[in-house]
Amino acid sequence: MDPHIKAMIDEQAAAAAAQPMPPLDALPPEMIRAGYRMQRQAQNQNAPKDVEARDLEVAGAEGPIPARLYTPAGAGPVTPGLVYFHGGGFAIGDLETHDGHCRRMAAYAGCRVLAVDYRLAPEHPFPAGHDDALAATKWAFDHAAEIGFDPTRIAVGGCSAGGNLAASVSIDLKNDPARRLAFQLLLYPGIWPDEETQSRKDLDGPVLTKAAIAWFDKCLAAAGHPQAHRANLGSKAEVAGTPPALVVTAGYDPLKDEGRDYAARLNAAGVKAEHVEYPNLVHDFYIMGDVSPAVEAAARETAAKLKAALG
Template sequence: MSLSPEWRAFADAATAAFPALGTEVLDAAEARAFLAARRAPAVEPIPVAGVEEWLVPGPVGAPEVPVRLYRPLAAEPNPPIVVFYHGGGFVLCGLDSHDRFCRTMANEAGVIVVSADYRLAPDARFPAAAQDAYAALSWVADHAESLGGDPARLAVAGDSAGGNLATVAALQARDNGGPDIAFQLLLYPMLDPACDSGSYTENAEGYFTTAAHLRWYWRQYLNSDTDRADPRANPMIADLTGLPPAYIATAEFDPLRDEGEAYGRRLRDAGVNTEVHRWNGAIHGFMSMAFHLRETQRANTSAFTALRKAL
C-alpha cells in the first residue's frame, strides 16, 4: 500500500516544515529554534472547562516539573485522571505542541488530563525524563482528590517518546510500590534504541519521521550504549508482568511500527490485557498533527473510547 494523495501532501508539508535532524547539520538547540521560528497557523483553542498551570516537585535535587491540567467540558463528578507525556524524541516539543491533542482527549474521554513537561535531552540526558515522568505521576496520584479527580482511576498516556515515558512510568510505579495505574495508552511508542526492526528499513525515508531522525534522537537521549540495558530507557527488555492493561496504536508508514506491535505481543505474553491497532495509510505523529484527516479522527476516537471504557 502507498500513501494516499492527501497523506502524501501532509507528509511532504510536514517534512518541509521540520528541521534536518540526523544530518548533524543542526544541534538540538538549533532544531528547537527552527521550530520556534515557524509561523503557527491561527487556530482557536478547543474549548475545555478549565486549564491550569502548575509546577510540581521533581526528583530529589532536580528542578520542578511544569504540568498543564485540562478539565473536560462534560464529565462525571471526580472523573479519572490521565497523566500525558508528549512526544518529540526526548529532545523537542512541549506543552504547547500537544495542547490541541490534550484538549481533545479530555473532552472525548471525559477525563482530567495532566500534561507533563519533562526535561529534554541532550541538556538533560537519561534518566532525567524518566525520573520527571515518575515524579509527575506520583504528584498527581498524591493530589488526585484535591484536583477533583478519582485517585482509583489513574492512567498514563503518551505518543512516540512520550509513549516510552508512559510505560516506563508504569514500570516504576509497579517496582516502587505505587501509585496504582489502571491503564496505559501508548501511541506509536518509541521503545527500542536498537532501531533495527523491519519497519525501520521499510519506512526509513519519505514518510516525515525518518530512521535517521529516530537514531539521532536516541543519541541525544542516552549517555552511552550502556543505557540500552536499562529498562527505564529500553522497556523492550523489561519484565512486563503486573503492568496495567494497554492500548497501543501504530501507523503503517512509521519506522516505529514494528517495535510498538512487538511490545504489544510481549505485554500479552506477560499476561497483560493489550489491544494493538495498526492504522493503515498513516504516518508517525498523525494522531496529534493531522486532525483534519479522517483516519486521524477514527484513530483518536478509537483510542479515547478505549480510555473511557477502561476507566
C-alpha cells in the same frame, strides 16, 4: 497512505528540495524545537476549545517542572485522570506541540489530562526525562484530590518517546501498592527493542527518518548507562504485572513493528493489551488534527477506548 497526509508530505518534500536543511547535528537543539513547535501548532488549531487548560507545576526528580491540567467541559469535581507525556525523541516537543491532542483526549474521554513538561536531552541526558515522568506520576497520585483525579482510575500515556516514558513508568510503579495505575495508553511508542525491527530497517520517514532517530539516540545518551533498561524496553523488560494497555501504531511509521511486538509481549505476560493499527497514517499523526479528517476519527476512537478502560 491517507491522501491528505500524502499531500502534506509531498508539499514538505518540495519545500525541503528547494531549500535543504542542514543536518540536525549542525543546529542548536532549541532551533529544532522551535521549528517543530511551529509546525505542529499550525497543524492542530481546531481542537476542542471548551476544555479548561490550567498551567501548574508538579514534582520533577530534581525540582518542580511545568505541567498543564486539562478539564473537559461539564466535568464533575472528580474524574478519571490521564498523566500524559509528549513525544519528540526525548529531545523536542513540549506542552504546546501536544496541546490540541491533550484537549481531544480530555474532551472525548471525559477525563482530566495532566500533560507533563519533563526535562529534555541533550541538556538533560538520560535518565532525567524518565526520572521526571516517574516523579510527576507519583505526584499526580499524591495530589489527586487537588487536581480532581480519582486515584483509583489514573492512567499513564504518551506518544512516541512519551509512550516509552509511559511504559517505563508502568513498570516502575507495578509493585507500588499506594499508586496502582489503571491503564497505559501507548501511542506509536518508541520501545527501543533489542534488535532493529524490519519496519525500522525498511522505513526512512515519512516524518520520522533514520537521521532523526539517530540524532534522538545521540541526544538521549542512554546506551551503556546502568539504567538503560528503563528506556530500552526490549525482551528483558519486566512487563508482567503492569496495567492493561492500548497500543496504537501507524502503517507508515518505522516504530510500528516494535509497538506491535510490545503489545504481544504484554499479552504473553498476562497483561491485557489491545493493539490497533491505522494502516494509512504516519508517525505523529495525533498532533496533525487539521491535516486530515482521519486524525479526528482516530482521536475519537482512541479516547473512546480510554474512557471505557477507566470506567
